Amino acid sequence: MQFSSSSPPPSQTPTRVVLRVFLDGKQQKIFDDQAGREVEELNLPDRLILGRQDVTKGDPMPFRTITFTDHRKLIVTPYERREISRRSLDLTLDPLGNYLRVGNIGTHEVEVAPSGEGRIAHQQVRTFVVEDLKQQPIRLMIAKNIAIEVGVKGVVAEHQFPEPTLSQTSISQSVTDVAMMLRQSRMSDGYATPTGPSSADIERILGAVSAVLEKAASSPDFFTTAAENVCKLGNFDSCSYLGLDLTANQWQCEATWPAYDSVNNEGPHFDGKALEYIWTNRKTWATPASFGEASVSERIVVTPVLSHNSVVGALYASKQKGMLGDDVLADCEVKFVEVIRDCLTVGLERLKQEQEAAKHQVCLAQFFPPGIADRILYDETLLETREENISVLFCDIRGFSTISSAIGSIRTLEWLRDVLGELSESVIRHSGVLLEYVGDEMVAMWGAPDSQPEHADLACLAAIDMIGKLERLNQAWSDRIPDHLLPFGLTIGINTGDCVVGKKGTEYKYMWGPLGPTVNIASRVQGATKHFCPKRVGEDTATIYLPPNILITEATRLALGSNMPTRHLGSIQVVNIPDPIRVHQLATSTAGQWNHLRENYEHALLQFESRNFLEALNTLDNIAKIDELRSDGPTRCLRDRALALLQNPKLVGDDHPTWLLDQK
Template structure:
């Protein structure tokens, strides 16, 4: 197996190959090419398998032996024993042969015993100014955010200056036995641009810093694993010292290895911090899509609030009226652009009132309050959102008047009750919402708004929690499909002090009382006196009075309503 490292101004990578492989230039730099794409002319290098190993065939101009500086003309063949290192212009190519005998020196673990041995042997330590420079550089690295694009490059630089090693390579795992170079600092590329995979694997298995402490004329290395939050090895700091004219040292000193370990820990912490920040950012985006900002902030602080629980909530369902027919009249793009505009407005109303978005469906949405965090005035907030939707809808209609025959209409139903709430999605995709009869009742109310002729309706459970902060009045007692008992349905409106409006509402409530008492004529007379400008559902109740008259007179033989029906009005969608 050959390990081919290519280092140039804009590249540094290393790959492993068995068998024939070529190395050729490209616009982005030199790269390896496997058969059958290997070039047969132009500038290239070719690693040829032989009975005894590999031979490197040089078929390019300006190649030199990186160690000796010897020119290597075209046609030169070099035997790859332990390895070869050539330079072509400003690009260095180092090829290691893993069949070659390994360095006789053992990699030693970093421990206090080595340090004590080093000190007792009389070896001089670094000067105080050197140590101060080390610590200052390390502190600087700690302050840099891991998201900074130069973070890895700066970490590699730290191993060279101020620690004083000749080169450093930062690696990240890319799978079992696979490593990618993410950064390097090689001020003396002739001293080596490749890392030794077998040493990297040894340090990864050991899980701690290893280094060459014995003197040698060969390259000495120090390896320190990068670990994630679970202690798993996810990368490696690989640094080396090689004998050359400007550096006579022949090993890695204990304090140097210790600093490389500190460097690895700093990089590992930075990587873990970046991972946590990325995870938090993903969660933040997810929460902000589902929850109002202040709710999202609380959930981000404690994700346990999303656990399943049973609690009181106010649920809202909103749905556009007649949108299905509108879809058939316009192009798909126009239809979806209009729907997106509507949903933006409805969603803003939910978020502005601290709501939790449950889901979008068809041409409507569902939302709730008082989950996942407590909201003492959840019913008021929900009703405020419903009224806000109604207030903003005319603006949307104005923007799309060129497509609309009439202004958009929206029906909203609200109910407060006990529900099971929690994440009904998955660990990859959040879908926090409620389950149970409370949800069903709110949905049925929304469906009834068209028959009632009222844009926002709610149950008594909602009204009881408003504390007079909004205007409400009972529109009728209704029988809803799928709901066992009749319920009182209330209209929700913005509070007003208008004597005319309040007088109209009072007459409507009296008419409803007369209707439920069976006094149909009196009820109808009261309704007729109500001003149409008051925007009350008078026509709905007049129609019910006429229907009840017909039932009593037997004029509707096809009327399937039971003659013993109470004052509750069936509101089943047709």
């Protein structure tokens, strides 16, 4: 039924594609907001979004449509059903109405029936031929008990929709049903009263149910425990659990009770026709009671284990001739097996949910600090779009292009993995959020999704921590990077401000993070670090000038709650940012001549801003006389600017003292 399997024949009249909703196997009426009434089938518009109710936008209750400019939305679950995204499926018809595109824009995979259609994974798009829908509609299992049927008007699916998802409550009802059957057949081990099943009946059945439910589905003896309790509960000779290998389309015996000697005894045999029946019909099969004991040597009960309306396994119970009961007992036998089957279904579903939750938690843990990741796992509203005051950090490897050309692509990837791994650890350790890697650049933020009043301090501490790891990283790669390219460094830019945070991108590929001028300025400030370093070697001393490792904006400096060492470097005008930005160097240490450098540089900057260029040159030259400070890039840059304006006063423009940077 996929796009590649067939092509639609020419049609004079467009086929009307309709949508139906089923809840717990029962069809629901849909309120069509355009028609102003309830309908059994909704005519599929050019584009329809299916998703959870969004109360923040005033969405109505489930099974009602909303009309927007370019699409319609059908609410399929209430706000409380957090497992369903507010935008889960995107159904689009091509202009000629020949193809139906189904895009999974939610967070969980969606199973498609018939079973041969498989599943639609997150961010995957599947295309169906509308002409094929005339033969067999498709069913989209958008939730455990909600199915969406898409087909042609008047054509109904051949197979029934799945029964409501099993729970321990439904199992309790099954226990009561089978106990009542025991009382009616007068086969209970305890005393059957006229008004209901005996306590012995209930106790025996609940004991078997508890034994299975208490076993984790991941336990190696989970299926064996189920098979054992089938035998004990229904007096069967043996019971096996068969798993269905969907890839090879074969049944595999995964557990049998009692266990058999695989060396000296042949394994159990299974009735292929019975297995074919349960796979096709998704119903229990039992040897008909009318056969009688004389005509069969073995009586079997085979019941399918389902997951989202697909058969994933089977319980196969057998009883030899001479141990059979009467026809009424046969009903009890079947019900015994089905009760344990229900326990297996619940256990497997619980395992799947745990695995999905664990996978989701691993994904979150890759980007968020452990505490925040745990909170998001239980409260996804933390990721909803909103405005927050945040701090954003951009970090780039200085010398990356030259080094990567020298060591080759494979070793470059190893080097990047090592360096970015260390930098990421600094972000996580200081409660930051990893946003993305772009080549050798890393982006992180603080202040969202969880509130962090000290986000500016945390961002700066993380940056200082990153710089502190450079010595070890250079040492670790000294045998693989040519000596003349070492040491490599980092350039970091940090900005603080109000920003919109949330999901960004498209409905098929998105990421969570901030968007707006605050982010752009942080990126430009990081790129500005290279402008504070002359691209030449000193004439007389052959000094190699070094740029500041960390630049922060005035907004970040004012947001700092602690007294961190900074040096005001001046105002810069960067590409695509209209207003000048006051930038400061964040020092990683105050040892040595730092205070002397900061005081004299900021004094020279004031002289420069007041157009006292000669005095600024004298002050800056005093800094350069100290050997420890001779390689300071910002000092040399400011001196060059002061000298150029002193020699040619016409270069002093209206934008003085802002430094215009024409490159990102």
